[in-house]
Amino acid sequence: MPINCSSCETQRAVLRRPKTGHSVCKECFFRAFEEEIHHTIVSAQLFQPGEKVGIGASGGKDSTVLAHVLKVLNERYNYGLELILVSVDEGISGYRDDSLETVKRNQQQYELPLKIVSYQELYGWTMDQIVKQVGLKNNCTFCGVFRRQALDRGAMMLGVNKICTGHNADDIAETVLMNFLRGDIARLRRCTAITTGSEGAIPRCKPLKYAYEKEIVLYAYFKKLDYFSTECIYSPNAYRGHARAFLKDLEALRPSAIMDIIHSGENLSVKEDVKMPVQGTCTRCGYISSQGLCKACVLLEGLNRGLPKLGIGKHHKLHHKLLAQEPLSEAETRKLKSIDF
Amino acid sequence: MVAPINLQLEFGGGAELLFDGVKKHHVTLPSQSDPWDIKHLLVWIKDNLLKERSELFIQGDTVRPGILVLVNDADWELMGELDYKLQDQDNIVFISTLHGG
Amino acid sequence: MKCKEASAVLIIRVGDAFCRSCFKEYFVHKFRAMLGKNRVVFPGEKVLLAYSGGPSSNAMVQQVQEGLSRDAPKKLRFIPGILFIDEGAVCNQSWEDRERTMSEIENILKATSFPFHILSLEQLFTLPQTMLQMNLAEIPKRDGSYKQAVGSFLGQQKAQAEDGVSDAADRLTQIHIADNSSVECSQSAAFSRPAAEHTAALRDMFNSAKTLTAKQELLHLLRNHLILHVARTHGYSKVMSGESCTRLAVRLLSNISLGRGAFLPLDTGFSDNRYGDVVIVRPMRDYSLKEISFYNRLFNVPSVFIPALDTKASGNSSIQHLSESFITKLQADFPSTVSTVYRTSEKLHVSRTDTTQPKNQQDKCLLCMCTLDTHTGPASAFFATQKSQQLSEKKSLKNVPSAKDSEKQCCNGGQCCKESASCTNSVTGTQDIVHLLCYSCRVTIKDLNSMDKLPSYILKEAEHRTRRMEMRKEIEEFLLDDHSEDI
Numbered sequence: 001m002p003i004n005c006s007s008c009e010t011q012r013a014v015l016r017r018p019k020t021g022h023s024v025c026k027e028c029f030f031r032a033f034e035e036e037i038h039h040t041i042v043s044a045q046l047f048q049p050g051e052k053v054g055i056g057a058s059g060g061k062d063s064t065v066l067a068h069v070l071k072v073l074n075e076r077y078n079y080g081l082e083l084i085l086v087s088v089d090e091g092i093s094g095y096r097d098d099s100l101e102t103v104k105r106n107q108q109q110y111e112l113p114l115k116i117v118s119y120q121e122l123y124g125w126t127m128d129q130i131v132k133q134v135g136l137k138n139n140c141t142f143c144g145v146f147r148r149q150a151l152d153r154g155a156m157m158l159g160v161n162k163i164c165t166g167h168n169a170d171d172i173a174e175t176v177l178m179n180f181l182r183g184d185i186a187r188l189r190r191c192t193a194i195t196t197g198s199e200g201a202i203p204r205c206k207p208l209k210y211a212y213e214k215e216i217v218l219y220a221y222f223k224k225l226d227y228f229s230t231e232c233i234y235s236p237n238a239y240r241g242h243a244r245a246f247l248k249d250l251e252a253l254r255p256s257a258i259m260d261i262i263h264s265g266e267n268l269s270v271k272e273d274v275k276m277p278v279q280g281t282c283t284r285c286g287y288i289s290s291q292g293l294c295k296a297c298v299l300l301e302g303l304n305r306g307l308p309k310l311g312i313g314k315h316h317k318l319h320h321k322l323l324a325q326e327p328l329s330e331a332e333t334r335k336l337k338s339i340d341f
Numbered sequence: 342m343v344a345p346i347n348l349q350l351e352f353g354g355g356a357e358l359l360f361d362g363v364k365k366h367h368v369t370l371p372s373q374s375d376p377w378d379i380k381h382l383l384v385w386i387k388d389n390l391l392k393e394r395s396e397l398f399i400q401g402d403t404v405r406p407g408i409l410v411l412v413n414d415a416d417w418e419l420m421g422e423l424d425y426k427l428q429d430q431d432n433i434v435f436i437s438t439l440h441g442g
Numbered sequence: 443m444k445c446k447e448a449s450a451v452l453i454i455r456v457g458d459a460f461c462r463s464c465f466k467e468y469f470v471h472k473f474r475a476m477l478g479k480n481r482v483v484f485p486g487e488k489v490l491l492a493y494s495g496g497p498s499s500n501a502m503v504q505q506v507q508e509g510l511s512r513d514a515p516k517k518l519r520f521i522p523g524i525l526f527i528d529e530g531a532v533c534n535q536s537w538e539d540r541e542r543t544m545s546e547i548e549n550i551l552k553a554t555s556f557p558f559h560i561l562s563l564e565q566l567f568t569l570p571q572t573m574l575q576m577n578l579a580e581i582p583k584r585d586g587s588y589k590q591a592v593g594s595f596l597g598q599q600k601a602q603a604e605d606g607v608s609d610a611a612d613r614l615t616q617i618h619i620a621d622n623s624s625v626e627c628s629q630s631a632a633f634s635r636p637a638a639e640h641t642a643a644l645r646d647m648f649n650s651a652k653t654l655t656a657k658q659e660l661l662h663l664l665r666n667h668l669i670l671h672v673a674r675t676h677g678y679s680k681v682m683s684g685e686s687c688t689r690l691a692v693r694l695l696s697n698i699s700l701g702r703g704a705f706l707p708l709d710t711g712f713s714d715n716r717y718g719d720v721v722i723v724r725p726m727r728d729y730s731l732k733e734i735s736f737y738n739r740l741f742n743v744p745s746v747f748i749p750a751l752d753t754k755a756s757g758n759s760s761i762q763h764l765s766e767s768f769i770t771k772l773q774a775d776f777p778s779t780v781s782t783v784y785r786t787s788e789k790l791h792v793s794r795t796d797t798t799q800p801k802n803q804q805d806k807c808l809l810c811m812c813t814l815d816t817h818t819g820p821a822s823a824f825f826a827t828q829k830s831q832q833l834s835e836k837k838s839l840k841n842v843p844s845a846k847d848s849e850k851q852c853c854n855g856g857q858c859c860k861e862s863a864s865c866t867n868s869v870t871g872t873q874d875i876v877h878l879l880c881y882s883c884r885v886t887i888k889d890l891n892s893m894d895k896l897p898s899y900i901l902k903e904a905e906h907r908t909r910r911m912e913m914r915k916e917i918e919e920f921l922l923d924d925h926s927e928d929i
Binding site: 183 | 653697704760786819822
């Protein structure tokens with residue numbers, strides 16, 4: 001039984017919005033989706049005219065849609081921004097090569113400049129090599145840390161003022177849940193902020209913060225946008241998987257739950273006397289860090305010394321030894337060497 | 342061959358709803374070649390006593406999380422959990438901690 | 443293990459095994475320590491124990507008994523009363539079943555020799571409208587410190603003991619029993635069956651909720667209203683609620699999912715002062731359900747199992763139920779889940795705007811009575827959801843009927859009648875009530891088919907607040923300063 005779009009009431013509805021449940025036609029959906037992102041950008045004052053903005057492009061649906069919508073809004077509303085695609089090559093053969101091809105196609109389709117930074121050139125290690133040393137249990141820690149820094153370094157090379165990433169509402173809700181379950185109060189506070197980044201680092205923002213993942217897929221599908229949709233071949237983090245499953249069940253019960261969780265996260269208030277880590281800089285590479293050595297340097301040191309567990313778990317005392325280039329004792333070396341696949 | 346074993350089973354905290362509301366059951370496990378342990382008892386309960394919704398009581402080969410098990414008034418975690426070997430006249434209690442307060 | 447002699451019967455955490463007597467000591471001590479550490483219950487205060495019949499409630503009552511008993515080393519010094527609310531109508535139980543449950547409960551409560559009250563949830567329909575207004579005037583002024591209060595109380599007692607009069611607290615308790623004996627008699631003869639129309643109204647209201655999630659939230663809200671009312675009318679300044687650590691961890695997760703992030707410390711902390719004059723405390727919050735179940739079993743604490751809305755429901759029937767399954771399963775794989783969640787919640791507090799006195803009643807949610815969390819700026823999830831609604835609907839549909847217009851419709855010549863029985867056509871549509879609610883109550887209300895099934899005290903208060911809001915808008919430019927009003 002054909003029903004009419006609830007917004008324009010003239011065209012036939014072709015989809016039901018996961019976010020609100022309204023049945024709408026294609027054009028009204030595009031308009032609503034884009035307008036919501038525009039509202040997010042404007043109300044949070046994410047950009048200033050004349051800024052150079054790097055878009056973290058992985059070739060996946062989030063970054064593809066982000067790039068497309070930013071381009072559209074930039075022109076429609078005269079944001080006055082200079083947009084660049086920044087992509088990270090982790091060196092995962094078979095997976096990353098394909099997604100990079102997608103990014104290159106995006107570059108041509110959207111007519112935006114593209115810069116690719118690779119783990120190989122930045123750190124001297126590809127993910128394939130890392131997994132060989134580290135195994136499959138903690139590889140995601142390495143990748144996450146390295147990728148974050150890689151994006152920053154790539155952006156710095158380009159003289160970019162801001163980076164935006166394709167994190168969507170589902171990601172943020174999932175992160176709120178995960179940080180809550182793990183008791184990570186510091187992250188819990190920051191994770192709903194739309195712009196993150198402290199002194200010295202390039203600010204990052206998430207224009208898709210209030211966009212549902214399902215709607216992003218719908219948008220990409222109807223707009224026939226090109227994206228690469230396979231999961232990373234190295235298995236996803238076990239704990240995040242739990243939070244994700246819970247979120248999906250919640251969404252099935254009540255679609256607004258995703259926004260409700262974000263609302264909860266935004267309104268959490270941490271007691272003043274709770275200890276928070278202080279942000280300083282890494283003594284080796286200058287990146288922001290709350291310890292003497294930033295996480296990436298610690299992980300790299302571990303890799304280079306053949307101690308893959310360095311940086312996984314808490315060995316802060318050993319950081320000093322590393323900085324001072326002192327040799328580690330037998331027992332310490334043994335602890336850091338053991339890996340479980 | 343092991344002799345048949347007489348047990349007293351009790352269900353509380355709402356778990357009794359799955360057993361027709363009956364809280365105390367005196368049962369006799371038939372004789373069999375291997376000694377009876379809690380793992381087998383659960384299977385036996387599922388086949389012989391559970392009236393409905395077995396997934397609310399059993400998950401896989403153990404009890405659903407949230408159900409406490411006491412063996413002669415002691416925590417089954419101290420007795421070996423599923424591997425505890427049942428003795429004649431043992432008292433096994435299952436208390437559900439889900440709902441109610 | 444502590445005593446190292448008797449055999450262990452229970453394991454709490456890895457490496458923490460207890461024998462029977464050590465466990466009892468540990469359990470009893472925790473209760474005392476909880477009350478002692480958080481010095482909010484003053485000696486001589488009347489405390490209402492909110493009793494559900496379940497294991498945690500019973501353990502709590504038993505601990506109160508222990509603590510008040512003569513030979514307890516550090517006696518507790520407040521005056522308890524117990525409240526049980528029969529909610530059978532909501533679960534479609536027959537009156538016979540409800541009566542049977544209530545007699546069982548009555549037997550247990552009689553044995554405590556504390557005064558008790560047994561009510562049915564239908565009583566909601568007889569609550570006065572003023573119920574939802576915060577009694578700013580009645581917040582007891584605590585001038586001295588807690589220690590001083592205890593000191594003076596002890597001094598009083600000593601003086602009386604010297605006079606040969608028995609313990610003051612015991613005396614007061616006896617007086618209460620005498621007072622309530624008439625009430626008890628009328629109740630134990632036969633439980634007064636609530637009016638059929640009230641039972642029907644209650645059923646209708648809950649049936650108008652489309653989802654189990656909304657039903658459960660509504661039940662929770664309304665039950666709290668009734669508890670508050672009983673506490674106020676009988677002079678109880680504190681209410682003790684028996685939520686365990688496990689239950690609170692589940693509630694934390696479900697409340698985050700419901701959008702109640704701003705109120706987590708109130709909903710799950712030790713003390714909840716949202717009502718002002720009556721403070722809710724949760725002395726059982728350090729006990730896991732395992733500890734409570736074991737204690738009850740080992741020391742024969744009775745409990746009554748009463749089926750709830752989500753008994754025997756499948757895993758994904760409501761957000762609350764889903765959270766419970768999730769936490770329980772996660773706890774099995776990661777045994778520190780509950781304690782981690784619990785500890786995280788202790789690091790939260792209500793945002794600063796709440797600790798100062800609320801400027802006026804409008805700032806509090808009509809239903810849950812927490813300070814509204816909807817005054818966020820445009821860069822927030824709340825605004826984003828409103829924007830989405832607007833963009834997905836035809837513009838002309840979104841018209842906000844001003845309360846003024848609707849008043850003109852029902853009353854002649856704009857003369858507003860504040861409290862008129864003739865004004866029965868529901869002036870308050872969903873639009874009006876929604877503005878008076880916090881984010882998560884709004885979401886709950888959205889799941890209701892219609893608002894008019896709510897009890898009249900809620901609807902009348904909503905009307906009242908909406909009118910005040912309109913009036914204020916009109917005269918805003920003439921008000922000199924933002925002084926605090928008691929609206």
